[in-house]
Amino acid sequence: MHLYDSTIPSGNAYKIQLLLSHLKIPYKTTSLNIVSIPSESRSAEFLVLNPNGRIPTIVLDDGTVLAESNAIMFYLAEGTKYLPDDKLERARVFQWLFFEQYSHEPYVAVCKFRTYWAPGGFDDLTEREIKKLRERGQDAIDVMEIHLSGREWFVGDDYSIADIALYVYTSAAEAIGFRVEGHVRAWLERVEKVEGWVKIKKDPTGKCPS
Amino acid sequence: MHLYDSTIPSGNAYKIQLLLSHLKIPYKTTSLNIVSIPSESRSAEFLVLNPNGRIPTIVLDDGTVLAESNAIMFYLAEGTKYLPDDKLERARVFQWLFFEQYSHEPYVAVCKFRTYWAPGGFDDLTEREIKKLRERGQDAIDVMEIHLSGREWFVGDDYSIADIALYVYTSAAEAIGFRVEGHVRAWLERVEKVEGWVKIKKDPTGKCPS
Incomplete structure (x- = not known):
């Protein structure tokens, strides 16, 4: 591959x-x-x-x-423990995958990119645009906080690709100015203890810590 | 339901x-x-x-x-003819579903909403923002045009939920100023001949024709 x-x-x-x-x-x-x-x-x-x-x-x-x-x-x-077999649980995994790509990534990932790598950072955006990125990114993280109250993982009783999808940018969220609260924080720590977890690759430009 | x-x-x-x-x-x-x-x-x-x-x-x-x-x-x-059983074909369906929500809907659907229903239309956007909506929406439709060259449907030999996802806003694209070319146009017509196809519901405000 x-x-x-x-x-x-x-x-x-x-x-x-x-x-x-x-x-x-x-x-x-x-x-x-x-x-x-x-x-x-x-x-x-x-x-x-x-x-x-x-x-x-x-x-x-x-x-x-x-x-x-x-x-x-x-x-x-598909066919591994990282995607449930049950039809309804699979649909819930997809719900969170689409939430991630539509309501989370376009705000949190864009803020990350602009913080570390975009020439000029946020300078070419209007205040209204920056406010939108910040507010919608925070909204997404807040939806996650509500959902994780009383739950260990996003869908069912096990870690799945829904957790992976939401982990990758949420783990960078606090460092770029988003508010990350207790349930999300505890879930980030749980993800990092799953067997086979690896750190994101090092930034060769040195601009992004981690 | x-x-x-x-x-x-x-x-x-x-x-x-x-x-x-x-x-x-x-x-x-x-x-x-x-x-x-x-x-x-x-x-x-x-x-x-x-x-x-x-x-x-x-x-x-x-x-x-x-x-x-x-x-x-x-x-x-799942389990119907609108989603293939084959693992690779299913993955391709999902590829197009994510393309739709990430690269198409945020531009074409937003242009549709602003054209017909947003108070003030595009007035509160900067020229750069409007250009981005227009260009990225057109890019998505152009990717579809390339993909549909020599193909009847987005994945495999049959109509699937990938076609449904891409049809709903692409069918409105020309009326709101996007360029829709031959392969996409012919595919839109094919979708409208599939058994059970229905028109989108009527706009009660009367602002959107169809």
């Missing part, structure tokens, strides 16, 4: 790295510079693999290409 | 209405006013059902609540 990620540590790519570590599946990596203009993920060569020009993208040994971090996780997790 | 949708026609709710029509499953509807401030989807009563305060949300006959349009479609379609 070949994973295309980015030279700077991408939370979306980290999802795949975490799951592959849990599953003990070996893989090769090609890291694209997504901070350059144009991004290496928009090169003619890469667009043949993924016309949407985004990482993570994986290429299986038979040449099959899959994109979208949460769809890749679904493919890798 | 009970479907919570909005008084104005929501493409995300339309996904569920289309699929339930294909599946011939009867259901009841409660329509919330999501244009009011605050939106009725943020009422204390509704937040108990869905703490993320969004429609569509469904309540099954046993009281089970599910949110996120594409996760609801997954739940309803």
